[in-house]
Amino acid sequence: MTVDIDKTGPEDTPPTPKAGPEAIKAIPVRHYGRYVAAVVAIALLASIVVAFSQGKINWGAIPENFFDPRILEGVGNTLLLTGLSMAIGIVGGILLAVMRLSKNPVTSSIAWFYIWFFRGTPVLVQLIVWFNLGLVFEFINLGPFYKNEWSDFMTPFLTALLGLGLNEAAYMAEICRAGLLAVDEGQTEASHALGMSHAKTLRRVVIPQAMRVIVPPTGNEVINMLKTTSLVSVVQYSELLRQAQDIGQTSGAPVEMLFLAASWYLIMTSVLSVGQYYLERYYARGSSRSLPPTPLQRIRATVFSVRRPKGVAA
């Protein structure tokens, strides 16, 4: 029956764990390409740095003005505007997403129309339109509560906030809708079967699970928003870019101030990225058996894993 005698069948292999087999000592593959790429990249970077340092730029002006009270005010305003318009965007977005998915044809059409309009026109145009809406409405009259001329009511801040917030709501609506649809239908059924209402089901069961899908793109949106606030300088709101430009005009260092603003934007977006990571980790609870490590844990793990082979190396 046995045709191929030379072939070592499974019965020929020894019933393994005898004395521990010798650990593998092999020479790792050398990645020469990586060294070359690194050298090229460093050379390019160095030449760019040299070019900038020899350009006609007064670098000293940047640290001089870095903590200028006007700049700090601009940073504060940028953050405030980012926070508030994202808040409007998120609340509005969830509301629109729920409306869009509702069985009620009226609410779902309204949501569709809103998203169609605000996503279909550039945010810069929307901002300018809000700014000039005084041409349509001369006065604002909320009965006994509030009454004023439109131009006094629509301050640059309110223009910026409404412009950015309402636009963001349209984008957030699509993100939230994707999140709500990603939750398994069985979850809704289970909570309905327990006697929970639509609203309770949404709030307690569906939205918390949708958050896991919603949070990562929302983090992106926040970072985007932080940068988009720079558009608001056109409606006279004194956020970071505008303040930097103002200083640039008066101090005669306009380009330097742009670099300064760019550094501040970079600092803020970096901090936000870290925050986003922890938020994602929070909403991952329950969906994976063990949470992913925090950056700190990861750094520690890498350091040890690099060190260990040297110590343990067989």
Place this chain on the structure above:
Amino acid sequence: MTAMVKAEGVHKSFGHIEVLKGIDLEVAPREVFCLIGPSGSGKSTFLRCINHLEKINAGRLYVDGELVGYRQRGDKLYELKDSEVALKRRDIGMVFQRFNLFPHMTAVENVMEAPVQVKGEAKAVARERALKLLDRVGLSDRAGNYPSQLSGGQQQRVAIARALAMEPKLMLFDEPTSALDPELVGDVLDVMRGLAEDGMTMVVVTHEMGFAREVGDSLVFMDGGVVVESGNPRDVLTDPQHDRTKAFLSKVL
């Protein structure tokens, strides 16, 4: 004594496909009522009609003497509001094939959720009751675990405890052991057997013929959207009268 579930000529279609073609049956209180049949026979759909997860197209369906999903005045039917439907669902527990536990809540939070959110029970009271229920299904040491940290059998037992937390008068089981590894099926069936002994009215869609024979009081064999044969499980399973029942049983037994 009013029947716990009573179906009179229940029809249900999805689009053009008629899934239920006139179901008549009655489930007495404290009875364990088993529904068997090939997949696509409409047994799960019928179960879902009982708590109005699916709307029926024709016929009448009563739970504890009350019409499901509608109110009848004279000879006119009025659709119930969502809140009224929810109110009726409180009394009907349901256990799903895919468990459908809330993954973002621990086992004990899953069980507490409905009493706290629906009945407005105090959290401390609900937690205590939830722990007792988890103990009853043999999972007192798993209260703090998330569903993803539990085996399928454990998840299903948590799901049973979650349904029991609302103190239902009727429990619906939709193939509760079909998604489980064979060695985990026993634990879930044991819990269901215990429930039956305590006198819970249960409608069970199942492929576990052993369970149906041992625990069931009545059994219905469905095929193609109609009830083909019904009666005492021991009689139907050992001595089926219809060819279709015979054919089905010869495949599964």
